[in-house]
Amino acid sequence: MKTIEPTEISVGVVGLGLMGSSIIVSLLKAGHEVIAVAPVAEEAIVAPQRILEQISICRDLNLLDDPITTYLEKLTVTEDYSRLAGCGIVLECVVEKIEIKEQVYRKIAEVVGNDTVVATNTSAIAISTLQKHISHPERFLGIHWAEPAYATRFLEITCGQKTYSSYADWIYNLAERWDKEPTLLKKDIHGFITNRLMYAVCREALNIVETGQASLDDVDKSFRYDVGSWISLMGIFRRMDFLGLKDYFEIFSNTFPVLCNSDKVPEVMQKLVDTDARGIYNYRGLYNYTAEEAARWEETFKMFNGEIYFLATLFPSRLPKEVQTVKWPK
Numbered sequence: 001m002k003t004i005e006p007t008e009i010s011v012g013v014v015g016l017g018l019m020g021s022s023i024i025v026s027l028l029k030a031g032h033e034v035i036a037v038a039p040v041a042e043e044a045i046v047a048p049q050r051i052l053e054q055i056s057i058c059r060d061l062n063l064l065d066d067p068i069t070t071y072l073e074k075l076t077v078t079e080d081y082s083r084l085a086g087c088g089i090v091l092e093c094v095v096e097k098i099e100i101k102e103q104v105y106r107k108i109a110e111v112v113g114n115d116t117v118v119a120t121n122t123s124a125i126a127i128s129t130l131q132k133h134i135s136h137p138e139r140f141l142g143i144h145w146a147e148p149a150y151a152t153r154f155l156e157i158t159c160g161q162k163t164y165s166s167y168a169d170w171i172y173n174l175a176e177r178w179d180k181e182p183t184l185l186k187k188d189i190h191g192f193i194t195n196r197l198m199y200a201v202c203r204e205a206l207n208i209v210e211t212g213q214a215s216l217d218d219v220d221k222s223f224r225y226d227v228g229s230w231i232s233l234m235g236i237f238r239r240m241d242f243l244g245l246k247d248y249f250e251i252f253s254n255t256f257p258v259l260c261n262s263d264k265v266p267e268v269m270q271k272l273v274d275t276d277a278r279g280i281y282n283y284r285g286l287y288n289y290t291a292e293e294a295a296r297w298e299e300t301f302k303m304f305n306g307e308i309y310f311l312a313t314l315f316p317s318r319l320p321k322e323v324q325t326v327k328w329p330k
């Protein structure tokens with residue numbers, strides 16, 4: 001498939017919630033024309049304001065240079081699926097329910113061409129399962145974004161059983177124009193790459209706490225100040241190389257047998273579900289929060305994302321020839 005400039009291709013986004021809105025900003029930032037479809041009527045009224053606020057945040061973070069109107073001119077917000085007709089890609093970003101996603105795919109497929117790439121942002125449903133609900137399933141794949149999409153480098157492309165790899169490769173190349181560091185999962189395994197890795201870490205972390213070996217806070221601190229000091233630069237395998245591989249075989253032989261391999265969800269999670277504890281959203285979770293603390297965490301995370309995003313520009317996955325002096329672009 002030939003390389004295409006973002007300005008040459010319209011992208012549709014269906015679902016203008018938390019993720020849909022920030023994905024739209026990311027696409028506008030890359031230069032695409034965006035057709036934003038609100039599947040629920042009132043969303044067409046509230047989404048433009050949310051998108052506008054996110055464009056402003058991007059400008060505050062120095063992620064966008066042009067006047068706000070430059071981006072808004074390329075955005076159409078509508079409830080009308082037929083406006084997707086000319087799109088080369090349509091991203092589905094609606095609630096995590098198969099039956100709802102299925103209805104949305106039917107409406108998209110009715111109006112777009114047979115070779116329009118249709119992608120889902122699902123976090124947890126198998127791509128091969130969703131693919132069954134769309135005509136021409138070979139053009140269907142997963143494009144999994146991280147929130148906020150305009151200030152994160154992560155983008156996970158996942159093929160289902162029937163996806164043609166040519167479509168995935170095409171999106172992979174285009175994603176670099178979205179300022180992403182895309183990854184390609186050729187066959188959808190449960191949890192894709194990143195969630196699968198994190199679920200393994202969560203199981204071990206919860207086990208350490210449940211067996212009373214360390215507090216929640218100390219497990220978090222270890223992760224932040226050890227793993228956090230190298231992971232954004234190196235990932236896992238380069239870190240192993242960096243430390244020297246000499247002792248790993250013996251370490252793994254001794255450690256793998258003692259790691260948690262329970263297939264039961266830890267009891268603490270059941271208690272949280274039973275009491276409807278939803279973390280910072282209702283101030284009760286693994287930690288407790290006041291409303292001010294919850295707001296401060298949200299605000300701090302936003303700022304932190306901006307910093308990490310710039311840091312990743314200075315230290316991309318392929319390092320520049322010379323180590324650069326870090327200068328914050330502010």
Ligand SMILES: NC(=O)c1ccc[n+]([C@@H]2O[C@H](COP(=O)([O-])OP(=O)(O)OC[C@H]3O[C@@H](n4cnc5c(N)ncnc54)[C@H](O)[C@@H]3O)[C@@H](O)[C@H]2O)c1
Nearest residue numbers: 015016017018019020039040093094095096121122123147
């Ligand atoms: N929030 C995240 O950090 C995150 C990260 C990666 C992937 N995702 C995935 O992105 C998708 C959307 O998540 P979100 O966080 O934006 O959710 P959200 O709750 O903010 O938005 C949900 C969207 O679903 C739409 N919707 C609700 N009921 C509908 C219906 N009956 N028919 C059609 N559309 C309906 C809403 O209009 C809204 O646009 C989910 O599949 C989620 O798993 C979310």
